[in-house]
Amino acid sequence: SQQGEEDPQALSIQEGENATMNCSYKTSINNLQWYRQNSGRGLVHLILIRSNEREKHSGRLRVTLDTSKKSSSLLITASRAADTASYFCATDDEYGNKLVFGAGTILRVKS
Amino acid sequence: ETGVTQSPTHLIKTRGQQVTLRCSSQSGHNTVSWYQQALGQGPQFIFQYYREEENGRGNFPPRFSGLQFPNYSSELNVNALELDDSALYLCASSPLLQETQYFGPGTRLLVL
Numbered sequence: 001s002q003q004g005e006e007d008p009q010a011l012s013i014q015e016g017e018n019a020t021m022n023c024s025y026k027t028s029i030n031n032l033q034w035y036r037q038n039s040g041r042g043l044v045h046l047i048l049i050r051s052n053e054r055e056k057h058s059g060r061l062r063v064t065l066d067t068s069k070k071s072s073s074l075l076i077t078a079s080r081a082a083d084t085a086s087y088f089c090a091t092d093d094e095y096g097n098k099l100v101f102g103a104g105t106i107l108r109v110k111s
Numbered sequence: 112e113t114g115v116t117q118s119p120t121h122l123i124k125t126r127g128q129q130v131t132l133r134c135s136s137q138s139g140h141n142t143v144s145w146y147q148q149a150l151g152q153g154p155q156f157i158f159q160y161y162r163e164e165e166n167g168r169g170n171f172p173p174r175f176s177g178l179q180f181p182n183y184s185s186e187l188n189v190n191a192l193e194l195d196d197s198a199l200y201l202c203a204s205s206p207l208l209q210e211t212q213y214f215g216p217g218t219r220l221l222v223l
Contacts, residue, residue, distance in 0.1 A: 044113070045211050099203075101155070103153050
């Protein structure tokens, strides 16, 4: 079973627009991460936010975390065609030795 | 590129056969995790190896087994293949106690 649920399942935007993806999870966490996957290949780590953090930035990425609502959001600003990919949130398990992924959001950026 | 490599890239097997997938960790990483990703879903944790010992296992049957070698490379073995084993198999390495995992490109397995 999967811990997280991403919303929306798919998102299509024009180049230059912002893209927002949301993730909800079920159990207490130590941290939450976002990964990107291009065309069914390997995942690339984007950003990690710890449970005691509320917001974090990395380049065009902004991640928020609300532990009271067990939810996170990923904002990609000024999107580019190269941002077209699937985006997954992942939480750690209680032992810290595995990542628990949601089903992902498919982002398409049209040029 | 993460420095994690996997082989082969694609594989076709028939039901009941056995398969071995290989992974070479990123330099300096002593922990390897394996994930199964079915089409349209997120990756699911199979197991993790640290210093050649299994260090956690997901909800997969015993016919999924693994090995880690002294150079930290790893193998995933699946016996008695079933149609539902068709998926992308991802290997990820990390230094122990570091949350971020670095993924290889995956092996796509098709079971007919």
